[in-house]
Amino acid sequence: MPELNCYNKGCGKKFDPTKNEEGSCKYHPGPPYFHDAYKIWKCCDKKFTDFGTFLSHPGCTLGKHSNEKVEDIVRLSATKEIRPEKQEEVIVWSGLNKPSERSLASGRMQNLTKEITPGASAAVEKYLATVKEKENNGEIPIGAACVNNSCKTTYNGPETNSTACVHHPGVAIFHEGMKYWSCCKRKTSDFSSFLSQEGCTTGEHKWSKNERVDKIREDWFSRLGYIHLNVYCKGSIGDQCVFETDGLTLRTTIVHGFGDKITDKNYDLFGAIVPEESKIIIGERKIEMVLKQAEPLGWPKLVYSPEENQQESVQS
Ligand SMILES: [Zn+2]
Ligand SMILES: [Zn+2]
Ligand SMILES: [Zn+2]
Ligand SMILES: [Zn+2]
Structure with a gap:
């Protein structure tokens, strides 16, 4: 039987x-x-x-x-x-x-299909065109973005330094569908209203430079047999990003911040996924990993490892 x-x-x-x-x-x-x-x-x-x-x-x-x-x-x-x-x-x-058996992994890493939205390509092109002229002269390039949370100011010359930087000094908390800044704790479930929350503190701008970012904001949910894993970052260079999986482990290298930032993220997924039916959508402000679940069962957690947890609190 x-x-x-x-x-x-x-x-x-x-x-x-x-x-x-x-x-x-x-x-x-x-x-x-x-x-x-x-x-x-x-x-x-x-x-x-x-x-x-x-x-x-x-x-x-x-x-x-x-x-x-x-x-x-x-x-x-x-x-x-x-x-x-x-x-x-x-x-x-x-x-x-229950988590998928770890033995289900194929043992072979394969690349996931990438889709770069027109908006993301246009943003990167525009940015690169602006900074190219000022390259290598040690100056802050015109158009450099302020990296402080929620400040949308770009560098227009030394006079920009005297403008106020209205930002969130805290870290972004993404937890159980809620998004908020640890400094002012105005909770929302909507990503765009979270992004448009004006800073709670005034200070000096911090212009972008090359850096490795270990942590990055993310959240996830499952819908109709797919896991949607969102990583929030601006200016991703889609061609330089790598997303590979063996069906259970997901390894990513994300080049973002218009090429100034690089982040590696590895996930030991709770359940198995079907690489051929999964894809990565690279947008202007987020990377959405749409992962086809091998079995239509709910995932209580994104990752298998019990010490990992769903909350990511990170500064970017
Ligand atoms: Zn039973
Ligand atoms: Zn009981
Ligand atoms: Zn704040
Ligand atoms: Zn600023």
Whole structure:
């Protein structure tokens, strides 16, 4: 008899339907409930803040395994300080949220298809044309961007230094769909309203120069069988970026800041992806990695490694 997956919450084992005895399955009759930062099993009233720990918490009830899919739709109540763009979010429970077996990796790294948006190419061309003339004379090139968060000033000559730099001195926090600056904590779920939040502090401009950036802002979500992993950076040089995967590991080298910045990011993905059906969209302000899931199961986390976490707090 072929083995079936048990979709009872908290079990996730494989079973032989001819030997499915009472008491062989340890599960949570549920429902799962999400409130503020807590993930709660209503059946046994166990609370967790970490999604992975919540999912792997052993069941409280004994019964038989079941191959029937359960889709408990639960509402995640919005916290009060969150701005009202999105009152609530819906999480769909898909039963078998376990990481893919690491042995599923093909062992062969292959490049993912890249798509560079016209806006991104135009921005890079324009920028490079502006800085070319002033190259190699040690001066700050006209058109150099201020790297302080949310300051949109560009260098027009020494007189630009006397203008105020209105920026966020804090770091960007991307957490559970919310985006905000650690300095002023105005939360929003919308990336463009996050970007347009005017700085909370006035200071001096800091003109861009070549630098290696270890951390970079990112967030992710899954939709219709695809994982969307967004990395937020300006002025990406698509031709110089590398994105490769063996189906489970995703390695990226991102050249951004109009060629002034380089960032390496490596992900040990929670689930397997199909490289041939995945692609990378390089835009003016973000790189979107659209990764086709090998199995249509929800990912509680982006990465497999338990010490990694979804929150990235970074300055760029
Ligand atoms: Zn329970
Ligand atoms: Zn079971
Ligand atoms: Zn701020
Ligand atoms: Zn500035």
